[in-house]
Amino acid sequence: MSAVQERMPVLYLSHGAPPLADDPVWPGELAAWSAALPRPAAVLVVSAHWEEAPLALGATGTVPLVHDFWGFPERYYRVTYEAPGAPALAESVRKLLRAPGTPVQDVPDRGLDHGAYVPLVEMYPEADVPVLQISLPTLDPVRLMETGRRLAPLRDEGVLIVGSGFFTHNLAALRHGGVPAWSAEFDDWGRRALESGDVDALLDFTRKSPAGPLAHPRTEHFAPLFVAMGAADAAGDLCLGKSVIDGFWMGLAKRSVQFG
Template structure:
């Protein structure tokens, strides 16, 4: 099964190599945490939560013992509140698999401080752009902001039924990402008009993290760093970085 994810694994490792200077910490927005108002992980040593069901037994024995980043979490709270965004520290929140799955590849020694910022249950694109915009100063303070999601997430479709819609939406997303910042922002805010948008995302929880990432880098060019169509499922997906 690991061979199935080999291209993604290589891309995640390359992303860290290309970044160069080691970050002070990573802030991750995962498609697996949403709240009524923005919540910020505040624990110094967060445990993990197995927020899935029906997986193979060994997936419930995974550990990822990375440190949290409470000082940076406090700074994130300050920035959000300065922007007029309601937010709070959650001292009990655990690492979800939207975090520990990619981080185990990126930092297998679990030695990178990391914390999560939640999405809003509303999924509103403009609100999540605003969250990213508020957090933007962290990037100048040595913090890497990562959106962990997927540009296709509809597990109800059979493999054959997902091939066309995922390719259509992925092509639309690439065109949107390559546009000038103002056009990119307008296009992404209106994402529901994209081809196959609601086929690929019955609920957009796995798309929302990209709005936060875009808000934190909305005037910077995008680069597609991963693009893959699975031979097994037919699903096409891509990753992007900004700046």
Template sequence: MFLAHGSPMSALGGDDHAAALHTFGRAHRDAKAILIVSAHWQVSKPLRLSAWDRAPLVYDFGGFPQELYQLTYPAPGNPVLAARVAGVLRAEGHDVTPQTDRGLDHGAWVPLRLAWPEAATPVLELSFPFVSPEELFQLGKALRPLRDDGILVAGSGGIVHNLRRVHLDNKQAAVDDWAAEFDAWIAAQVESRNLEKLFAYRSLGPHARLSAPATEHFDPLFIALGAAFPEERVETIFAGFQYGNLSMRSFSFSSARS
């Protein structure tokens, strides 16, 4: 699945996006664990994987209301499961380093808190490297066996994410045409699983460099795509914008597999 985390203010909920994530979370309460790849943990190789007993939080943002820094999300970790994840990745040739000194960044805990507010499901966070879309897809593909174990695999970011263009003074601002066009184009390629076009989105997508001037918020999409099985249907969790051009599009892949 791919979850848009939006602004840190999203953590306060109270909007349609938050309600949609909550509905999705209620339908997936039986998950054994959640492995999330956030736009805010992109680092050079090797991969880093959280291995704590309980997830501490990182308030990796500044200049927001004090209430945001008082929010909690005491989800359990699972070091044994982390070892299983590391083993799956190493079997596919990925070097993985367990890490206990970094908590969940807001790209991870904001959508998780909205979808699973009870914080009862174990959470692991995985970093992602500076590599091509094709390589990120293969990283996601390496995670597929975990889904058969009942683990949800999530990418967290945003299809359109240009902080220089957002209308921060108006959450309900009219949607900019360029953002709507790119978001719709990406949605169509995801729906049809047109990986060739998705891998080349920087040159083929309308207004791609305006919509994703940096790639870190877009990149987790490729990991989510790789983790999906080919026969699964795309299911929209939410589609819409905040602040004029911040895409909140979130989707999952049907788990109805024989």
């Protein structure tokens, strides 16, 4: 990867389900966000929908998408997103993350899952930006922040690091109509924690937030935030976080954040 002048920001976005494409507002919000960003040389995505240890690198060529969802209309399974692979980025990631006792594995046939391609279809619809997806190697917030810190130099090579999750995520606790109190309370708490730079509270969100265990009965949809925070923290941008998208979708908080 060759160096560029402009350091790329880091994103945490709420990625939506396949029907995101039919929402009257959200696709435009994602498109406007990407239009306001510097043009990336490549995108590195860590998605809530790929947990694998040791950390794994997905395909570095164009392979079929992973339609990792069930019960949707057939048209959602016909979606394609043939973005170029990013072998040079993959090599940079290997160099930054591989160390004694910390292996990095390759899964060359693993395509982009919906946590990666659903938002990218809206942000870069021409599929002309190289994309690499990596796995979540752990759900431990502290270790994920360290992974993000080690990836931070990629920002100076024009790489857009994207943590893709959902700011609240508990499908089993949703009820028809309105926004559940637990989702609204967690979203407000998270907004304030991010604005104040309260890293300790965010790292311990299950105990320090209202309704934390209800908002995230598992950590996987909040976990990508910590990778993004680590990549921001390494460059001193953690205090520059701002919410770009907020509001709710089907009762879930779609808050999405930019650092830097």
